[in-house]
Amino acid sequence: MAAILASPEAVFPRGLAGERIYYVTDDWIAGSKLMGIGEARIAALQTKNLSAATSVFAVSPVLVETLSAKAPNRTVRLLPNGCNTGLYKYTSGFLPADAPREPYAVFAGKINERIDIDVLSRIVEIGVPLVLVGPRRDRDPRIRDQINNLVSDPSVTWVGQKSAEDTALYIANAAVGLTPYRIDEFNVASFPLKTLDYLAAGIPAISTALPAARLMATDLITIAENSSDFVSRTVEFCQLGHNSSQLAPERRRFAQTHDWDARAVQLLGVIRGIHSKP
Numbered sequence: 001m002a003a004i005l006a007s008p009e010a011v012f013p014r015g016l017a018g019e020r021i022y023y024v025t026d027d028w029i030a031g032s033k034l035m036g037i038g039e040a041r042i043a044a045l046q047t048k049n050l051s052a053a054t055s056v057f058a059v060s061p062v063l064v065e066t067l068s069a070k071a072p073n074r075t076v077r078l079l080p081n082g083c084n085t086g087l088y089k090y091t092s093g094f095l096p097a098d099a100p101r102e103p104y105a106v107f108a109g110k111i112n113e114r115i116d117i118d119v120l121s122r123i124v125e126i127g128v129p130l131v132l133v134g135p136r137r138d139r140d141p142r143i144r145d146q147i148n149n150l151v152s153d154p155s156v157t158w159v160g161q162k163s164a165e166d167t168a169l170y171i172a173n174a175a176v177g178l179t180p181y182r183i184d185e186f187n188v189a190s191f192p193l194k195t196l197d198y199l200a201a202g203i204p205a206i207s208t209a210l211p212a213a214r215l216m217a218t219d220l221i222t223i224a225e226n227s228s229d230f231v232s233r234t235v236e237f238c239q240l241g242h243n244s245s246q247l248a249p250e251r252r253r254f255a256q257t258h259d260w261d262a263r264a265v266q267l268l269g270v271i272r273g274i275h276s277k278p
Contacts, residue, residue: 002271005049008035008042012052019271022053023079024063027189034113034186036139050074055271059191060212066189077270080215082260083196085252087164091172091201098157099173103241104129105234106174106203108167109194111158112137114187116180116208117146122231123178124155128238133170135161172201176237179207180230195221200255202248204237206230216258220251 001018005011008028012020029046032039050056050071057079058064067076095101105128107120124130132151138144151158159170171177177198181187191212198205199220206222207213208230213223224230256262 005053008032008037009045011045011048020052020054021267021271022049022056024056024058024067025081025191026059027063027066027186030184030189031114031186034139046070057267057270060189061215062189062211079263079267079270080212080258081191081193081196082258082263083193083200083255084164085200085256085259087168087197088172088201088252091168094169095173096159096166096169098159099131099170100129100157102129103175103238104131104157105176105178105238106131106133106171106198107178107180107194108133108171108197109192110134110137111147113140113143114181114184116182116227116230117143117150119180119208119227119230120178121146121150121153122227123234124150124153126231126235127155128235130156131170131174132156132158133160133162133167168197168201171197171203174198174201174203175241176204176206176234177201178230178234179205179210179213181208181210183208183210191215196255196258199251200259202245202251204245204247204251206233206237218254220247220254 002021003016004021004023006023006025028042029039032042056074056076058067058076059080064076064078105123111132111134138147150156179192179195188211195205195207206224209223209225213221222233224233
């Protein structure tokens with residue numbers, strides 16, 4: 001039996017038998033303000049869970065290093081986020097009624113302070129249609145004003161939070177998927193699964209220069225070194241259109257190797273290896 005804890009606000013129940021897996025999916029301490037949770041509380045719970053866990057996993061090399069420093073007596077293993085490739089098997093030909101009819105860029109995820117809103121605004125100013133799929137979770141008044149301006153632009157279609165199946169339709173029909181994360185302490189430790197979702201749909205993926213994007217070591221992800229590069233590459237992919245790429249099958253195959261099923265196999269392999277040791 002194994003229990004997986006992957007929350008900044010929970011602890012392992014007392015007397016829990018079997019494998020206790022602590023899976024750290026973000027730098028929750030660095031992101032405490034963004035999440036609206038007290039930093040001291042998250043830090044205390046993390047210390048407790050690191051002590052109680054029998055195995056510790058983290059989604060990024062940065063997090064592995066951070067947790068290893070906090071718990072030098074623990075082996076912290078890398079287990080990146082995955083994607084659900086099965087969502088994209090039946091998306092072809094089903095364009096949502098409110099999606100643009102011309103090639104568009106898509107961002108799927110929470111709209112908040114971790115996103116570079118300036119980059120998205122510049123893309124829209126150039127004339128690229130943009131679809132935003134996800135809820136707003138902004139707290140900073142300055143960022144709130146920027147997001148208000150963005151979603152009010154006629155070239156922007158903000159559809160709010162959708163089911164996983166509906167989100168897949170907006171992604172699959174896009175010309176390019178965007179991961180415009182700011183480069184800060186919280187984001188550099190993250191592993192945005194939206195980038196894998198874009199590839200699972202067969203569309204191009206552009207990301208800011210996050211360590212997670214480099215970790216995947218593939219030319220199928222376009223890494224933008226600066227804002228101007230991000231904008232120009234987005235325009236290029238939209239000019240090509242969503243029906244012109246010959247790389248869609250290769251993108252889908254790559255995403256399949258990072259599917260959640262593949263991650264489960266990795267996790268089980270590590271656990272079995274631990275328990276097979278004398």
